[in-house]
Amino acid sequence: MIAARIAEGAYPAGGKVPSVVELSTELGIAASTAQKALTHLKAEGLIRTEVGLGSFVADGPS
Numbered sequence: 001m002i003a004a005r006i007a008e009g010a011y012p013a014g015g016k017v018p019s020v021v022e023l024s025t026e027l028g029i030a031a032s033t034a035q036k037a038l039t040h041l042k043a044e045g046l047i048r049t050e051v052g053l054g055s056f057v058a059d060g061p062s
Contacts (some may be wrong), residue, residue, distance in 0.1 A: 001027065001039055006046055006057055017047055017055040 002023070005011050018026065023034040040057055041047045049055045 002041060003044075003046060007043075013057050013059050015057050017041075017057060019054060048051045 002011075002017070006017075011017055017023075018033050020034045020038065023030070023037070024031040025028070027034070038047065038049075041056070042049060046058055047055045048058050
């Protein structure tokens with residue numbers, strides 16, 4: 001679902017992705033599930049993380 005939102009532009013390139021807590025609340029899922037999703041998206045190169053700042057949509061292929 002998060003990847004789809006990135007693809008449709010709901011989270012634009014360079015834009016901030018909601019936090020784990022925000023995603024879990026918004027999607028009605030456990031925080032651990034939201035964290036796993038973000039970890040997967042990072043491994044796929046769709047997002048990047050910055051310690052202390054959060055996760056952001058990747059600007060392009062990494």
